[in-house]
Amino acid sequence: MDLHFSPEDEEFRARLHAWLEEHAGRLEDAAGVMKGAGAANIMDAIQMARDWQRTLWEAGYVGLSWPEKYGGQDASLTEQVIVTEELAAVSTPPLINTIGLTILGPTLIRHGTEQQRERFLPKILTAEELWCQGFSEPEAGSDLAALTTRAEIDGDDFVVNGQKVWTSLAPIADWCFLLVRSDPDAPKREGISYLLCDMKTPGLTVTPLRNAAGGIHFSEMFFRDVRIPRANLVGDLHGGWQIARTTLEHERSGLSSVLALEQNLARLRRTASNIALGDGRAIDDQAISRELAQLWIEVEGLRHLGYRTLSDQIAGRPPGATASVGKLFAAQLRQRITHLALKIEGPLAPVTKKSPHVVERGRWNAAYFDALGHSIGGGTSEIQRNTIAERVLGLPRSVQD
Amino acid sequence: MDFELSEEQVVLREAVRDFLARRWDAAHMRRALDDPPALIPAELWKEMGSLGWIGIATAEDVGGSGSDVLTASVLAEESGRGLLPATLSSVIAAATAIDRGGDALRTSVLPALCAGDHRVVCAIEEPGGTWGPDAVTLEASAGADGWVLSGTKILVPDTEGADLCLVAARTPAALGFVTVPTDAPGVTVTPMRRLDAQSIAEVTFDGVVVPATALVGGPERAEKTLRATYDIWTVLGAADLLGVAETALEMTTAYAKERTQFGRPIGSFQAVSHRLADLLVDVEISRSLLYAACLALDEDQADASALVSAAKAFASDTAVRATEAAVHLHGGIGFTWDLDVHLYLRRARAGAASLGDPDFHRDRVARALGRDRTDQDERR
Numbered sequence: 112m113d114l115h116f117s118p119e120d121e122e123f124r125a126r127l128h129a130w131l132e133e134h135a136g137r138l139e140d141a142a143g144v145m146k147g148a149g150a151a152n153i154m155d156a157i158q159m160a161r162d163w164q165r166t167l168w169e170a171g172y173v174g175l176s177w178p179e180k181y182g183g184q185d186a187s188l189t190e191q192v193i194v195t196e197e198l199a200a201v202s203t204p205p206l207i208n209t210i211g212l213t214i215l216g217p218t219l220i221r222h223g224t225e226q227q228r229e230r231f232l233p234k235i236l237t238a239e240e241l242w243c244q245g246f247s248e249p250e251a252g253s254d255l256a257a258l259t260t261r262a263e264i265d266g267d268d269f270v271v272n273g274q275k276v277w278t279s280l281a282p283i284a285d286w287c288f289l290l291v292r293s294d295p296d297a298p299k300r301e302g303i304s305y306l307l308c309d310m311k312t313p314g315l316t317v318t319p320l321r322n323a324a325g326g327i328h329f330s331e332m333f334f335r336d337v338r339i340p341r342a343n344l345v346g347d348l349h350g351g352w353q354i355a356r357t358t359l360e361h362e363r364s365g366l367s368s369v370l371a372l373e374q375n376l377a378r379l380r381r382t383a384s385n386i387a388l389g390d391g392r393a394i395d396d397q398a399i400s401r402e403l404a405q406l407w408i409e410v411e412g413l414r415h416l417g418y419r420t421l422s423d424q425i426a427g428r429p430p431g432a433t434a435s436v437g438k439l440f441a442a443q444l445r446q447r448i449t450h451l452a453l454k455i456e457g458p459l460a461p462v463t464k465k466s467p468h469v470v471e472r473g474r475w476n477a478a479y480f481d482a483l484g485h486s487i488g489g490g491t492s493e494i495q496r497n498t499i500a501e502r503v504l505g506l507p508r509s510v511q512d
Numbered sequence: 513m514d515f516e517l518s519e520e521q522v523v524l525r526e527a528v529r530d531f532l533a534r535r536w537d538a539a540h541m542r543r544a545l546d547d548p549p550a551l552i553p554a555e556l557w558k559e560m561g562s563l564g565w566i567g568i569a570t571a572e573d574v575g576g577s578g579s580d581v582l583t584a585s586v587l588a589e590e591s592g593r594g595l596l597p598a599t600l601s602s603v604i605a606a607a608t609a610i611d612r613g614g615d616a617l618r619t620s621v622l623p624a625l626c627a628g629d630h631r632v633v634c635a636i637e638e639p640g641g642t643w644g645p646d647a648v649t650l651e652a653s654a655g656a657d658g659w660v661l662s663g664t665k666i667l668v669p670d671t672e673g674a675d676l677c678l679v680a681a682r683t684p685a686a687l688g689f690v691t692v693p694t695d696a697p698g699v700t701v702t703p704m705r706r707l708d709a710q711s712i713a714e715v716t717f718d719g720v721v722v723p724a725t726a727l728v729g730g731p732e733r734a735e736k737t738l739r740a741t742y743d744i745w746t747v748l749g750a751a752d753l754l755g756v757a758e759t760a761l762e763m764t765t766a767y768a769k770e771r772t773q774f775g776r777p778i779g780s781f782q783a784v785s786h787r788l789a790d791l792l793v794d795v796e797i798s799r800s801l802l803y804a805a806c807l808a809l810d811e812d813q814a815d816a817s818a819l820v821s822a823a824k825a826f827a828s829d830t831a832v833r834a835t836e837a838a839v840h841l842h843g844g845i846g847f848t849w850d851l852d853v854h855l856y857l858r859r860a861r862a863g864a865a866s867l868g869d870p871d872f873h874r875d876r877v878a879r880a881l882g883r884d885r886t887d888q889d890e891r892r
Contacts, residue, residue, distance in 0.1 A: 112582060112807055114515055189513055380881070394882075397875070404877035408801070408822040415800035418515040425513065436793050493782070499792055500785035504765045507780040 114418060116189060124193045130170055131201055157283055160207040164238035172198075173206065174236045177216060181232035188425055192366060199370030210280065211235040211242035215288050222305075222346040222354050231286075231307070245275040245289030245308070245332055246355065253494050254512075255290075256299045256352060260334060262291035262306065268338040269293070269306060274331060277488070281317045281330035284310050294349050299512070305351035307343040314338075324480035366417035368441045372410050375448050375478065379403070382471060383455050393455045402451050409444050413437065433503065439495040442486040449479040515803060517586070525586045528565070532594035535559075541595045541709055541855050549703070549711035550597050551672055557599070561628025565600060569744070570607045574622035581744055582806035585751035589802075592755025592863075595855055597710050601752060602669045605745035606632040606678055609689055613729025613737035617691065621676065631674040634689070635665035635715050636742065643868040645680060645687065645738050652683040652690055652722065659683055661690065661698075661720040667866065671701050671713045679717065680738055683727055688734025689741070691726045692717070708858035740809075742867075743820045747805050749867040750823040753831035753860060754798045760831075760838040760856045761791050767842055778841075787837055794830040801826050818880035821873035828864035828873075835860040 116124070167173050168182070175191035177183020184190075206212060216235050219228050234240040251258035260273025271291055281287070287308045294302030308315065314337040319330045346354045380403060383394035393399050416437055423433075452475040453460040464473035486492040500506040517525070535556055544550035552560075560566055569584040570576025588601045607625055610617050610632065624630035640647050650663030661681060668677075671694065678689040692699060698720040704712045729737035765788055768779030778784050805823035808816035835857035839846040846853050864870065 112515060112518060112803065114513060114807060116513060400878040400882075401871060401874045404874040404881065405825070407877060407881060408826055408874070409797070411804060411819065411822050412797035412801045412826060415515065415804040416796055418513070419800055419803070422513065422515045426516075433796070436796050439789075440793050440797060493786070496782070496786040496789035499789035500779070500782075503792055504779075504785075504788055506765065506768060506785045506788065507777050509780050509782045509785055 116193070120187075120189050120193060123190055124197060127172060127194060127197050130172075131197060134166070135201075157207070161238040161241070164206045164208055167206070168236050168238075173212070174216070174232075177220065177232065177236070181220075181228055182236045183232075188421065192421060195367050196370060199367065199374070202374065206238070208235055208238045208241050210244055211240070211286075214244060215242050218288075218305075218345065218354060218357065221357065224342075226342070227307070227345065240285040241280060241283055243278050243280045243284035243287045243310075245278055245287045247277045248274060249276055253491055254510075255355070256303065258290055258292060258303065260289070260291050261295065262293045262304060262339070264293075264341070265338075267341050269304075269341065269344070271306070271308070271334045271337040271339055273334050275334070276320075276331045277329045278317075278332050279329050281310075281332055282319055282327075286310060287332070288345070290351050290355055293351075297349060300352040302349055303351040303355070304348055305345040305354045306339050307345060308337065308339050312337050312339070322480075323483070324477065366414070366421065368437070368445075369410065369414045369417050372413065372441065372444055372448065375445070376403075376406055376410055378474075379406075379448055379452050379455070382452060382475070386455055386457075386470070388457070399451075399455060406444070406448055406451065409440070409447075413440055413444060416440070435490075435495040435498040436503075438489070439492050439499070442482075442492055445482040445485050449475060449482045453479060517582075521583055521586055524583065525590060527563075528587055528590040529593065531563075532590060532596055536594055536596050538595040538852050538855055542849070542852075544709035545858075548705050548709045549672070550709045551711060552597055552599055554673075558628040560600065561626060564626075566603055566628055567607060567622070567626030569604055570611045570622055570626055571618075574611065574618050575624075575626035576607070576611070576622065577626075580806070580810040581747060582803070582810055584744075585748060585802060585806050588748040588751035589755035592752035592859065593759045594755075595852075595859065597670075598749075598752055598863075599670045599711075601745065601748035602633060603631065605741050605748060606634050608744050609634065609678055609728055609737055609741040612740060613689070613733050615730070617728070630676075631670065632676045632678060633668060633670050633674040634678045634680070634741065634745065635668040636680040636738075637665065637667045639664060639666050643872050645735075645742055648680045648682060648687065650679065650681045650717070652681045654684050655721060657721050658723040659690070659721070659726070661692065661717040661722060663717055665715045665717075666704065666712075668701075668713050668715045670711050671715065672711055677715065678728060678741075679715075683724075683734075685724065685727055685731035686734040688738045689728040690722055691728060692720055692722055696720050696722075707862045708855065710859075710862065739817075743809060743817055746824050746867045747802070747809060747820045749863055750798075750802055750805065750820075750827040753824075753827040753863045754795070754802055756856050756860050756863065757791070757798065757827065757831040757834040758795050760834040760853070760860070761788065761795055763853065763856075764788060764834075764838045764841050771843075784841060787841070791830070791834050791837060794826075794833060798823070798827045798830045815880065818877050821868070821876040821880075824868060825870040825873035825877070828860075828870045831860035832864050 164173060171184055172194050174183035175186040175194055176188060179185045212235060216232060219231060246255060248258050248260060262269040262271045275289060287310055289306055289308055290303050291306055292302055293304035314335040316333045317330050319327045322328055383399060384392055386393040388396055420433060456470050456475060459468055459470050462469045497509055501508055541550050564577040565587055567576030568579050568587060569581055572578035584604050591598055591600055607622060610621055625632055637643055638647060638649060652659040652661045674694055677692045677694050679692050681690045683690060698718040700716045702714045704714055706712045727734050768784055769777055771778050801823040805819040808819045838853045839857055842853055845851055
């Protein structure tokens with residue numbers, strides 16, 4: 112057992128580190144943009160975020176594990192982990208095309224046609240085309256396979272009618288990958304197809320939704336006789352469910368959440384050091400310092416679980432249901448960090464952003480709301496528990512259908 | 513980068529599991545509850561010596577297997593799983609103390625100890641309401657013929673058949689282990705009774721005279737040796753609890769697949785399956801922390817103690833949660849004397865409160881994080 116990176120990997124890390132220092136200015140611009148540029152310059156902001164991803168790609172730090180012929184680096188998994196770690200260490204925001212990079216890209220590499228790979232993969236890497244995901248529907252959330260958005264074949268096209276919801280980035284995305292009901296008579300998991308849709312296609316409209324935190328992160332999408340060429344079918348006709356399953360597993364794996372949690376916790380320790388409590392500071396209170404210690408323990412647990420998952424991947428075992436373990440634990444941990452933060456803020460916890468006396472410009476209330484979404488999006492915590500119960504513990508299915 | 517057990521370690525785990533399945537019955541522990549303590553029979557102990565397990569983490573030149581703490585944790589975990597008294601853990605820890613700090617003792621004690629012919633115990637805890645080297649008050653004061661030990665140790669494991677005791681004491685030279693023969697004048701051993709029938713005792717020292725050379729590691733290395741030993745013993749305690757937790761989860765999962773109510777296996781009800789899924793998560797996090805802590809000890813990393821505390825705190829909470837769930841989810845049958853489930857609960861409860869409870873270890877982590885913070889402030 113060892114947790115050391117090879118000398119070649121460490122050299123790679125040093126080069127990346129030097130590159131990031133050199134581009135620190137650009138990084139700050141991009142970070143500022145992602146953290147909330149005003150609506151007035153939103154288009155500029157998006158362009159800057161696209162440019163930042165492209166710059167990073169040109170330097171060889173995007174698409175590490177993708178094949179070289181599609182613009183990737185054919186690099187090792189460990190190099191990919193190093194990039195994730197180093198980017199998180201300098202607090203870079205997620206890349207703007209993360210959905211395309213982490214979900215669609217790996218799916219096309221595995222299930223796409225050669226033509227689809229050549230057409231779409233390079234532009235995912237450069238952020239020339241931003242992607243969104245059209246899976247959930249008003250009546251198909253946790254029970255995703257109950258989706259009813261209908262696709263009928265008409266000549267060389269699918270004609271799509273229906274509604275999608277909770278779509279992140281929809282107003283700015285150029286393309287959408289979506290699941291549709293292509294055979295309404297088949298059992299529900301056997302009549303689903305996986306399509307790629309240009310967001311400019313006539314009949315497709317996007318309505319942004321305001322979330323509980325007050326921001327706009329997701330939207331509704333309405334499809335009215337939207338024509339999608341048959342060439343944009345991924346995998347087999349009616350074979351979309353199996354593909355989506357692998358897609359969801361990609362969404363659930365990864366060490367990146369650990370790094371975000373680690374930074375959250377480090378920030379919370381600074382908050383606790385700055386807030387007065389009785390005669391001292393909050394961090395010196397035994398109950399609070401114990402809770403902070405417990406959260407540190409859990410972040411370390413999640414990090415080392417991630418190393419075990421990575422070791423399995425390097426050894427050629429694919430991320431399966433164990434990814435659910437990490438996702439479930441990470442969502443709970445993220446929420447507990449923000450709960451403790453609000454507890455430490457005490458009487459000032461309800462004070463919001465632009466108020467006098469507000470703690471850290473209201474960061475923790477924002478983080479609190481954000482954390483609540485983590486046990487819902489990408490498969491609720493209950494769905495993760497079902498997955499663990501059925502696929503790891505081998506318990507009988509809890510839902511009959 | 514490879515953060516899983518090696519092939520050799522997996523083979524060892526299977527060998528130990530198979531050996532214990534054939535040679536040790538959990539029912540011994542149930543019987544011992546009425547007639548404590550539960551002891552490993554001499555011939556079984558000897559056999560484990562010849563398999564190289566007692567000296568697993570002891571150097572080869574004195575009869576050990578020359579392996580590391582991570583490998584020793586495999587033995588501890590299987591002891592927990594098989595409900596074998598945790599004597600391997602306590603003796604493995606004592607052996608590392610002598611190996612690292614023992615000088616002359618290394619060659620005089622370790623070969624027989626590794627072979628299973630000779631037993632050494634560590635006496636650290638005292639009746640002060642807490643745990644560990646920092647709480648040691650027992651004093652070895654300077655006397656005419658050497659040092660004079662007076663005071664009380666409690667919760668001392670496995671005194672039966674032990675001929676040498678490593679007593680954590682504050683000596684004129686340093687805080688550290690002092691070796692005391694168990695038959696020395698002034699030593700009194702009084703059995704205590706533990707919730708899970710494992711052997712513990714009170715050991716009192718009333719004017720026991722030892723030479724200054726009895727300080728393990730000498731003035732320079734005595735404290736480091738004591739602290740390292742406590743960390744190793746603690747991480748083996750975490751491994752034991754992981755074995756307990758994982759077994760409780762497996763037993764309960766198997767029962768939830770079999771037991772039918774309302775015409776369905778109870779494991780198909782989410783109130784049951786989700787509790788088991790949460791426990792699986794806790795077990796996986798415990799295992800990850802255990803590996804991290806063992807690796808940190810084996811590589812002598814600066815944050816090793818914090819990771820040891822992390823592993824012990826999390827494994828303790830997990831083992832208690834898992835075994836309480838096991839009792840509950842087995843229903844009425846889970847509350848019977850004849851089912852093994854309460855034996856695991858007893859071991860979890862006793863183990864969680866031994867070698868530092870979860871709050872003790874969270875405080876240790878908090879202090880380590882505080883030191884980091886001070887270092888950073890100073891650098892700034």
